[in-house]
Structures are given as C-alpha cells and as structure tokens.
Amino acid sequence: MAASDPRRALVAGICMSEQDVTDPREEARRIAGAFAAHLRHLQEFRGVRYVSAAPMPPGSPSAAAAEYEPLDQSGAPLDEPSVQREQTASSPLEASSPAPAPDVRSQAKSWSAAQKLEYLRAKNLGDCQRCPLAATRTKIVFGVGDADAPLMFVGEAPGHDEDLRGEPFVGRAGQRLNQWIEALGLTRSAVYIANVVKCRPPLNRDPEPLEVERCSPFLRAQIRAIRPQVLVALGRHAGMLLIGAERRSMGSMRQQVWTYEEPQAGLRVPVVVTYHPSYVLRQERDEAEGEGTTNATVLADLRRALALVTR
Numbered sequence: 001m002a003a004s005d006p007r008r009a010l011v012a013g014i015c016m017s018e019q020d021v022t023d024p025r026e027e028a029r030r031i032a033g034a035f036a037a038h039l040r041h042l043q044e045f046r047g048v049r050y051v052s053a054a055p056m057p058p059g060s061p062s063a064a065a066a067e068y069e070p071l072d073q074s075g076a077p078l079d080e081p082s083v084q085r086e087q088t089a090s091s092p093l094e095a096s097s098p099a100p101a102p103d104v105r106s107q108a109k110s111w112s113a114a115q116k117l118e119y120l121r122a123k124n125l126g127d128c129q130r131c132p133l134a135a136t137r138t139k140i141v142f143g144v145g146d147a148d149a150p151l152m153f154v155g156e157a158p159g160h161d162e163d164l165r166g167e168p169f170v171g172r173a174g175q176r177l178n179q180w181i182e183a184l185g186l187t188r189s190a191v192y193i194a195n196v197v198k199c200r201p202p203l204n205r206d207p208e209p210l211e212v213e214r215c216s217p218f219l220r221a222q223i224r225a226i227r228p229q230v231l232v233a234l235g236r237h238a239g240m241l242l243i244g245a246e247r248r249s250m251g252s253m254r255q256q257v258w259t260y261e262e263p264q265a266g267l268r269v270p271v272v273v274t275y276h277p278s279y280v281l282r283q284e285r286d287e288a289e290g291e292g293t294t295n296a297t298v299l300a301d302l303r304r305a306l307a308l309v310t311r
C-alpha cells in the first residue's frame, strides 16, 4: 500500500503528517468534529446563558429546580427536548426528578437576583466537572454578598483558605479586601464578591486559559443576575476578562474606566481595575514601613469606583 494515499493510510492507522491529509472527507470530518465540540459547549452552557436572560419563576429556585429542571452529569439542564439526554440510574437528581421539565423560561419572569444566583449555583454549576480544577479542589467557591449590590468585586481564583471554606476572599487577602470595603464606608455584606474561576488552581498558580474559558460563563451569569452598577476587577486576569482584552498590563488597565458589555442582556457596566490584595500584601514587604504606596493606590482606585455608583 502506498503510504502517500491518505485514505489508505488512514485505514491502516498510519499517522500522517498534516501535509498528507488532503482528503476532502478527512477535512469534512475535522470540521464536523470541531462543530460538534462547539455545539456541546453551547449546549452545556445554554442553561447558564438562560439564567442570564432569565426572567425567573416565582417561589424558591431550589424548589423549582427540583421540580422542573433535573441536571445530567455535565450539569446541562434538561428543559428542552432537543438536549434531552439518556437518563441513567447514576444521577441522583434525575432519579428524584422523573417529571419532564416544563418551560422554565416562561415561568422565570419574577425571580429576584438572589433567586437567580441560587438557581445558577444549584442547577447550572452543581458539582461542576467542566475543567481539570475539579479534581484538586476542596470546595467550589461561588460568590458571596448582596445579590442586589451596586458594587461587585471580581477576583481571579480561590486560594487555600477559600478552597477550604467555599467562600471568596477569606484569608489574609480577604482581610485586606474587607479593610478596603470598610474604608469606603461599606460592609462586606453590602457588596458582592466572586472570582473568575470558581475552583482553586493548585499551588495558587494563575488559571489556565482553558479553565478561564470553562468557568467564566458562570461569572458572566452572576453579573447578569446581579446587574451591578460598577464592577471592580482585582488583579490583571480579572481585569482582562471583564474588559475583553487579551494582553494588558495592570498599569494600562488602571488608568481608565472601562465598560463590561453584554449587548444581548442589555448590560453596560463601568469597570475599574485595581491591584489584587495578595499583590498589595506582597508589595508591602518591600515598601518602607508606613509608606503603604500600593495600598493607597488601590484605595484611590476604589474611591473612583464608588463615585460611579449612583444609587
């Protein structure tokens, strides 16, 4: 058999170089595979987007969730026949929710922001396994605070203490954030705090692009539910995600007020980017005692953010 014949080579399982793959059917398979993967992604996150636009049903989201929308293993809601998946006995939610799901969308019109968040956490995030961080986390760190908060803080990812407690910003960095919030004349319970990535990256490394891609739809859904007046990005990764930039220095992001936009949800929220409290704590080790330059810089940024709040 001639190894230069791509079709035969494929049948024989011979690994071909990219140059050899010229068979149009092979190309069609490749495109179909990419399309299928994209479709799976859309279906998986369809529920998240749906919560977004959501309009929610009256009553407790938990009760409605149990009644209306069982999850399959991937966390995808089964409210539409087009994405109904094979039921297995291994899914407790499915076992306890045998009734077919009615159109939740139409019932979803009167849910509060808190109910949307509860639904998002329970039904869409669930015991999320969408990225490799699921294997090493202790607890998912969803978010905390007032669902109707005008000011929303967005960090990068949970650290050690957050991973154990399941709450964002509870370690030393959290204490510093609390001090900042108090310096603004607010309390932690009056703002909302979340991270771009909901599970701790091992050894507190930066989140990988895949992890951000898989997890950030949940942050976006949180923002759509809360509809804050102002977003504060803590750190470079949170800043880049919220302003939609691929590569930007903290210096350039700090210098102006950006806009977080989701046209489909009618959302345009000002974004102020500032340093992550962990960075400030590290910097302070190098700053002369009492100098507090970075801390003062952050406080100035936060006051700029607060000045944008109008209610």
Ligand code: SF4
Residues within 6 Å of the ligand: 125, 128, 129, 130, 131, 132, 133, 134, 140, 197, 198, 199, 211, 214, 215
């Ligand atoms: S980081 Fe996000 S996407 Fe990854 S497993 Fe945790 S919740 Fe799921």
